[in-house]
Amino acid sequence: MDCKTLVDMPTTPRTTPVPGGQSGQTTYPTLVLQDINYYVTCRPGPWWKGGCFRGKQVKHVLQNVTLDLPAGQLIAVAGSSGSGKTSLLDIITFRNEGYVTGKMAYKGLHCTKDNMQKICSYVIQADRLLPNLTVLETLIYYAYLKLPGETKKSKLEETVESVISRMGLKGVADSRVGGAVVRGISGGERRRVTIAIQLLQEPDILLLDEPTTGLDSFTARHLVASLQQLARQGTLVVLSLHQPRYDIVRMLDQTILMSKGQVVYSGTTSNLVPYFTNLGHECPSYTNPMDRYMDIISVDHANSENRLNSAQRLQTLVEAYQASDLFAATREKVAEQMRGNFVQVGKSYRPSGPSWFRVFLTLVSRMHVNLYRSPMDLLGRLFLMPVFCPFLLMFLGQMKHNQKSIQDRIGLLYQSGHVPPYFGLFNAIGLFVALRNHFYREGFEGLYSSTTFLLAYTVHIAPFMALSGVIFSSVLYWGAGMNPVADHFAKYLAVVLMLHLSGELLTVAIMGIFKNPRLASNTTSLIFAAASLIGSGFLRSLQNMLQVLKYMSWMSFLKYSSEIFVALEFHNLNLTCEDQMQGLPCIPSGEIFIDSNYPGALDHEARNFQVMAAFTVGFFALAAVVFRMVGIRILQ
Numbered sequence: 164m165d166c167k168t169l170v171d172m173p174t175t176p177r178t179t180p181v182p183g184g185q186s187g188q189t190t191y192p193t194l195v196l197q198d199i200n201y202y203v204t205c206r207p208g209p210w211w212k213g214g215c216f217r218g219k220q221v222k223h224v225l226q227n228v229t230l231d232l233p234a235g236q237l238i239a240v241a242g243s244s245g246s247g248k249t250s251l252l253d254i255i256t257f258r259n260e261g262y263v264t265g266k267m268a269y270k271g272l273h274c275t276k277d278n279m280q281k282i283c284s285y286v287i288q289a290d291r292l293l294p295n296l297t298v299l300e301t302l303i304y305y306a307y308l309k310l311p312g313e314t315k316k317s318k319l320e321e322t323v324e325s326v327i328s329r330m331g332l333k334g335v336a337d338s339r340v341g342g343a344v345v346r347g348i349s350g351g352e353r354r355r356v357t358i359a360i361q362l363l364q365e366p367d368i369l370l371l372d373e374p375t376t377g378l379d380s381f382t383a384r385h386l387v388a389s390l391q392q393l394a395r396q397g398t399l400v401v402l403s404l405h406q407p408r409y410d411i412v413r414m415l416d417q418t419i420l421m422s423k424g425q426v427v428y429s430g431t432t433s434n435l436v437p438y439f440t441n442l443g444h445e446c447p448s449y450t451n452p453m454d455r456y457m458d459i460i461s462v463d464h465a466n467s468e469n470r471l472n473s474a475q476r477l478q479t480l481v482e483a484y485q486a487s488d489l490f491a492a493t494r495e496k497v498a499e500q501m502r503g504n505f506v507q508v509g510k511s512y513r514p515s516g517p518s519w520f521r522v523f524l525t526l527v528s529r530m531h532v533n534l535y536r537s538p539m540d541l542l543g544r545l546f547l548m549p550v551f552c553p554f555l556l557m558f559l560g561q562m563k564h565n566q567k568s569i570q571d572r573i574g575l576l577y578q579s580g581h582v583p584p585y586f587g588l589f590n591a592i593g594l595f596v597a598l599r600n601h602f603y604r605e606g607f608e609g610l611y612s613s614t615t616f617l618l619a620y621t622v623h624i625a626p627f628m629a630l631s632g633v634i635f636s637s638v639l640y641w642g643a644g645m646n647p648v649a650d651h652f653a654k655y656l657a658v659v660l661m662l663h664l665s666g667e668l669l670t671v672a673i674m675g676i677f678k679n680p681r682l683a684s685n686t687t688s689l690i691f692a693a694a695s696l697i698g699s700g701f702l703r704s705l706q707n708m709l710q711v712l713k714y715m716s717w718m719s720f721l722k723y724s725s726e727i728f729v730a731l732e733f734h735n736l737n738l739t740c741e742d743q744m745q746g747l748p749c750i751p752s753g754e755i756f757i758d759s760n761y762p763g764a765l766d767h768e769a770r771n772f773q774v775m776a777a778f779t780v781g782f783f784a785l786a787a788v789v790f791r792m793v794g795i796r797i798l799q
């Protein structure tokens with residue numbers, strides 16, 4: 164197969180008319196882009212070479228891109244790395260970071276972020292799926308998140324089944340998706356699941372960024388064939404491709420060739436060879452035309468002479484395209500659509516999505532199932548904190564009622580205040596990252612807000628946290644022989660639970676700022692250490708601290724938990740003086756210890772509980788604000 168067979172390729176029969184089309188003439192809806200220019204600002208060089216001190220540079224990523232993209236055809240945007248393919252798809256879906264000029268319209272309506280989010284689905288390069296769910300479960304959960312609230316269960320399952328068979332996933336419907344750590348379905352199947360998710364809502368426009376990257380030739384061909392079929396059913400399918408193989412090129416109805424942010428060719432794939440041959444760039448026999456044309460439109464950076472020659476050739480090709488009849492026809496079509504003179508198909512925007520409550524329940528259920536399916540994660544969340552108790556008990560044993568036991572009690576209370584938030588941190592670092600990445604993708608699609616996500620996360624961890632906290636507190640409290648009053652134990656447990664939850668929520672908030680989990684972990688550890696140093700009073704008496712540190716200690720949540728712990732443990736505690744150290748006064752009762760080290764702790768109990776609760780709620784609010792302000796990261 165070679166260039167000749169590509170010329171002979173039949174052009175797509177466009178037979179399905181849409182309402183309003185003139186008889187005998189097919190008028191598929193078209194997405195039109197008019198004079199799109201895209202600019203991004205970037206630093207000239209890295210910061211360690213002084214980039215921070217030089218002014219930002221403006222990069223012209225896309226230049227005067229005018230395209231008409233009709234539905235019903237499989238359209239590919241091809242070009243070498245950095246040619247602007249992803250940027251073009253980003254602009255269509257309003258995911259771009261920089262500044263855009265130009266116009267975009269679909270079905271007679273100017274495109275806005277809101278309406279494009281509703282009619283357009285975007286398959287990014289990476290597959291972000293929860294590894295422990297099966298293919299069927301993944302799609303069912305997405306159906307609950309995407310389809311209108313009134314959709315009946317039977318209809319929802321029918322939709323999922325139809326998408327599964329369209330994407331050829333029947334054989335793996337009950338297989339685990341898997342990921343980097345857990346073995347699951349193949350990479351190609353994962354790609355198809357990602358695409359299937361986007362088909363649940365039957366989008367008008369489906370964009371795919373390099374969907375064949377990393378796939379073997381058979382899987383890639385199968386995937387593109389599925390997309391071709393989808394396009395034939397009337398969907399506008401645009402995919403970006405690096406350097407497609409010949410069998411894939413043959414399936415493409417339209418090809419857009421890009422280089423350095425400029426369109427070098429846009430038209431039918433069958434016209435590709437005659438077009439370039441006319442320009443004096445023949446395609447030798449037995450050559451993949453896409454390889455040939457990709458070579459001639461790329462800028463060769465091997466040396467300055469090659470660079471100059473290839474850049475000049477590119478410029479000539481761009482000018483030739485802009486002077487061609489092909490481009491004139493495109494401009495005319497686009498201008499006509501922009502004038503609104505074409506058939507108005509009407510607003511086919513989807514009905515509103517599911518209710519907030521349905522989305523919330525779906526998220527909680529999905530997070531639970533994902534956790535239950537991973538025994539190690541589940542065991543870690545439940546038992547890592549309690550496993551710490553035997554070590555503490557081995558070290559302390561049953562506490563006595565003598566003078567030395569004061570130090571033991573301080574050590575025990577110190578650990579009681581530190582272990583729960585630190586294990587909250589470990590849990591968040593281990594288990595939140597995958598969910599966060601998932602949220603970035605789904606949040607971008609507008610499926611739910613950051614507050615809904617964080618609320619679902621908090622509700623899903625609550626039972627595990629409660630069980631883990633109850634085991635930890637019971638073993639430590641009764642095992643070490645702390646103040647044996649049921650009421651005191653209940654209050655101790657409440658503080659442990661609040662500390663555990665606060666630690667996890669603060670880590671989650673920090674992970675909203677730092678993408679890198681290790682950086683988030685270190686930052687949160689530092690905050691905990693600082694809070695302990697200035698607030699707990701276990702490392703240094705609060706009475707002897709500098710005044711400024713005393714003021715700062717009010718900001719430490721460990722100040723309040725420590726006061727509660729000390730009041731609970733030392734209240735009504737009688738101590739013997741038999742082991743009194745020479746030169747040191749005997750402390751015969753817990754009240755004396757409280758008065759000299761934590762004055763007023765007994766009276767402040769209610770206030771301390773309220774502040775602890777406020778910190779817990781505050782950390783949740785902080786996480787919600789951070790995720791909202793920092794925004795949803797674009798993860799390709």
Ligand SMILES: Nc1ncnc2c1ncn2[C@@H]1O[C@H](COP(=O)(O)OP(=O)(O)OP(=O)(O)O)[C@@H](O)[C@H]1O
Pocket residue numbers: 203204205222224242243244245246247248249250251260261405
């Ligand atoms: N936000 C941005 N900041 C800086 N440069 C950017 C930004 N977005 C795009 N670019 C630059 O614009 C050019 C086109 O990028 P784009 O990702 O669209 O290319 P591409 O054709 O999709 O490449 P690839 O095939 O490697 O994914 C590149 O040189 C890229 O560095």
